[in-house]
Amino acid sequence: MISIPVLTLKRLPQYLELLYGFEQEGQDTISATRLAELTGVHMTQVRKDIALTGVVGIPKVGHKIKDLIESIESCLNWKDLSSAFLVGVGRLGSSLLGYSELKRKGLNIIAGFDSDPAVAGTLVDGVIIHSMDKFADLCRRMKVHIGILTVPADQAQATAELMVESGILAIWNFTSALLQLDEKIIVEDMDMSASLAVLSRRLSEKYESDSEPKRKTKNYKNKIDQEKQ
Amino acid sequence: MISIPVLTLKRLPQYLELLYGFEQEGQDTISATRLAELTGVHMTQVRKDIALTGVVGIPKVGHKIKDLIESIESCLNWKDLSSAFLVGVGRLGSSLLGYSELKRKGLNIIAGFDSDPAVAGTLVDGVIIHSMDKFADLCRRMKVHIGILTVPADQAQATAELMVESGILAIWNFTSALLQLDEKIIVEDMDMSASLAVLSRRLSEKYESDSEPKRKTKNYKNKIDQEKQ
DNA sequence: CCTCAATCGCTACAAAAATATCGAAATACT
DNA sequence: AGTATTTCGATATTTTTGTAGCGATTGAGG
Numbered sequence: 001m002i003s004i005p006v007l008t009l010k011r012l013p014q015y016l017e018l019l020y021g022f023e024q025e026g027q028d029t030i031s032a033t034r035l036a037e038l039t040g041v042h043m044t045q046v047r048k049d050i051a052l053t054g055v056v057g058i059p060k061v062g063h064k065i066k067d068l069i070e071s072i073e074s075c076l077n078w079k080d081l082s083s084a085f086l087v088g089v090g091r092l093g094s095s096l097l098g099y100s101e102l103k104r105k106g107l108n109i110i111a112g113f114d115s116d117p118a119v120a121g122t123l124v125d126g127v128i129i130h131s132m133d134k135f136a137d138l139c140r141r142m143k144v145h146i147g148i149l150t151v152p153a154d155q156a157q158a159t160a161e162l163m164v165e166s167g168i169l170a171i172w173n174f175t176s177a178l179l180q181l182d183e184k185i186i187v188e189d190m191d192m193s194a195s196l197a198v199l200s201r202r203l204s205e206k207y208e209s210d211s212e213p214k215r216k217t218k219n220y221k222n223k224i225d226q227e228k229q
Numbered sequence: 230m231i232s233i234p235v236l237t238l239k240r241l242p243q244y245l246e247l248l249y250g251f252e253q254e255g256q257d258t259i260s261a262t263r264l265a266e267l268t269g270v271h272m273t274q275v276r277k278d279i280a281l282t283g284v285v286g287i288p289k290v291g292h293k294i295k296d297l298i299e300s301i302e303s304c305l306n307w308k309d310l311s312s313a314f315l316v317g318v319g320r321l322g323s324s325l326l327g328y329s330e331l332k333r334k335g336l337n338i339i340a341g342f343d344s345d346p347a348v349a350g351t352l353v354d355g356v357i358i359h360s361m362d363k364f365a366d367l368c369r370r371m372k373v374h375i376g377i378l379t380v381p382a383d384q385a386q387a388t389a390e391l392m393v394e395s396g397i398l399a400i401w402n403f404t405s406a407l408l409q410l411d412e413k414i415i416v417e418d419m420d421m422s423a424s425l426a427v428l429s430r431r432l433s434e435k436y437e438s439d440s441e442p443k444r445k446t447k448n449y450k451n452k453i454d455q456e457k458q
Numbered sequence: 459c460c461t462c463a464a465t466c467g468c469t470a471c472a473a474a475a476a477t478a479t480c481g482a483a484a485t486a487c488t
Numbered sequence: 489a490g491t492a493t494t495t496c497g498a499t500a501t502t503t504t505t506g507t508a509g510c511g512a513t514t515g516a517g518g
Contacts, residue, residue, distance in 0.1 A: 001434050007475075009430050013422035017407055031495065039407065042477060047497065059483045059495045076426045077433040091327060095320035101405065105425055146432070170432045172424070176330065178246055178268065186435065188428040190421060193242035196334055196401070197305045199417040201238050203375070203399045204306040205230050206415065236505075260465065273507060276467065288465040288513045 004075070008049045012072050013105075014039050015049070019069050031062030078106035083144045085168075087159055088151030089114040089129050092174060096150065098125040109148065111138065115155075132162075139166035146170050153177045233304070237278045241301050242334075243268050244278070248298050260291035307335035312373045314397075316388055317380035318343040318358050321403060325379065327354040338377065340367065344384075361391075368395035379403045389416075 018038055022030055032050060036043035050063065055071040057063040073079050081103065086093055089112045096102070097112055112129040114120065120131035130138065138144075147168040151159050156177035163171060170186040173179060179187050247267055251259055261279060265272035279292065284300040286292040302308050310332065315322055318341045325331070326341060341358040343349065349360035359367065367373075376397040380388050385406035392400060399415040402408060408416050 003434060004430060005475075006427055009426045010420075010423035013405075013420065013426050014407055017405055017422070033495070038409070044477060044479095044497095045475090047495095048476090051497070057496055058485095059497090060485045060493080062495070075430070077429040082429070082432070091320065091324035095324055098320060102421075102425075105422060106429055107425060145436075146428075169436065170428055172428055176242075176246055178243055180267070186428065186431050188424055188431070190424045191239075191242065192331075192419060193246070193334060194239035195417055195419045196331075196336060197238045197242050198235055199375075199399055199401055199415065200306040200311070200335055201233060201304070202415050202417070203311070205232055207374075207398065234505075262465075271507065273467095273509095274505090276465095277506085280467070286466055287515095288467090289463080289515050291465070 002052070004052050008052055009076070011039070011041060011045075011049055012053070012076060014041075015046070016069065016072050019065055019072075023065050023069065027065060029058075029062045030065050030068070032057070034062070073106075076106070078104075081106055081108040082146055083108050083110050083142065084146035084148055084172075085109070085111055085113060085135070085139060085144050086127075086148040086150060087113045087132070087135070087163070088149065088155075089116075089119055089124060090150060090152075093148075093150035094124050096148065096174075097127045107146070110142070110144070115151075135162060136166040139163075139168065144168070146172065148172045148174070150174045231281075233281050237281055238305070240268070240270060240274075240278055241282070241305060243270075244275070245298065245301050248294055248301075252294050252298065256294060258287075258291045259294050259297070261286070263291070302335075305335070307333075310335055310337040311375055312337050312339050312371065313375035313377055313401075314338070314340055314342060314364070314368060314373050315356075315377040315379060316342045316361070316364070316392070317378065317384075318345075318348055318353060319379060319381075322377075322379035323353050325377065325403075326356045336375070339371070339373070344380075364391060365395040368392075368397065372396070374398040375401065377401045377403070382406045 015035055018035060019030065032046045033043050035041075036046045039046070041049075050057070050068070053071040053075040055063060055067055084107055086096060086109050089097070093112065093114075097109060102109065109127060112124060112127050113132050113135050114129055115132045117131055119129050122129050145168060147160075147163040147170070149156060149160060149163070149171055153175045154177075156173070156175040157179060160171055160173070160179045160181060164181055164185055168185075170188070171179065171181075173187055173189045173191075176191065176193055181187060244264055247264060248259065261275045262272050264270075265275045268275070279286070279297070282300040282304040284292060284296055313336055315325060315338050318326070322341065322343075326338060331338065338356060341353060341356050342361050342364050343358055344361045346360055348358050351358050374397060376389075376392040376399070378385060378389060378392070378400055382404045383406075385402070385404040386408060389400055389402070389408045389410060393410055393414055397414075399417070400408065400410075402416055402418045402420075405420065405422055410416060
């Protein structure tokens, strides 16, 4: 199975979003050129991305929308549902449990877990919540390989280690913690900080363009001298 | 103001996260080499990233943690709070309102808005919720420039347009919709789909390595013929 | 006081990604 | 039917990003 570049993977869902829209409008075909206009991605880039999913288009016509959706979905493995466990049923965790979109994207959260005994046994959006001590056993028995981490940051590392011991192979990390795990575990950070960082910086680059950059001192002596003053 | 590469911007919060930890442990200095080990980023890359923030380190010692934190935070504009409005007080929106971390990262959500009249006037985590029709006026009067978009996907485009008309310059988009707005508006997508796509694909690349890739047909005739069958 | 080891930051190099260019194929229009 | 136009997909070029290597600088230890 060929390895698809990360940046391409991140663009594919964008195309897909547009394609769903066109499909509902009853459209039949779409050109790479048009997709490029709508996403802001360069048209040759769109072609490359599409090529990686393995579909071929028809000159003058474009691509059949149905084929394209099919191809991207199967490329992202969104066609068949993967089971996942979610740990940390706080507000963020709860909102994920109620986010039906995930099922359409191949992720089926079949149970939630929380260290708070009060929530154990309850249902959140139809999903059963267990106490933490059941995690390892259920995980092994049900052969679940995806873990969703929505605990407070200070419990993230410990929880992640428990997940790995219990047979989890991929962790979707919603905490700001940097997980230190075995190399072979797939960790995907859904980090708000990273996104916010880009937003913040771009905003200040654009609208606070004065404030000259600090002159970098080239020699260490100067640095020390400055500090002593 | 120099433009910092996106990928660097996304790594900076990671370093910061580690630095906060070291600071609490009472550590005074840190080397780029050590940061590299912990983040998995190559050590020369860490040095480049750090250089972009404008600090200089001391050979043999490394960087003063306090200086480094200071420098990264001011680089990301996390030192002074920017005001923001949040639209869409559903579960996701609510969880953001209660996420105190954001204030530490320079984002101050000063009000929420929702089209549901039932929630108007209530407080969610101490933040007042208004009805949508107040948005434009308040936004202009309070000179708020950042909008957080947590409405259902089908209302995303319309809401975003309202934001822009009201003077919003940057939108943090939590919906899966692709916003079509004026080029000069900064849009940062906090897209779960993109993240999930990477996770899904990486998992199948690793553990379902069979299933040979479809052979791409190089000529269009073949394609048509196949379809006719 | 002098050598050694560690770290910094600069410059050059390599890899990857994005963009431009080109020929081939297919529909639509004359 | 023939030509023009659109779109595909492959190849090249440019740009961006990541990696490696080097000399310079500092603190520690003999």
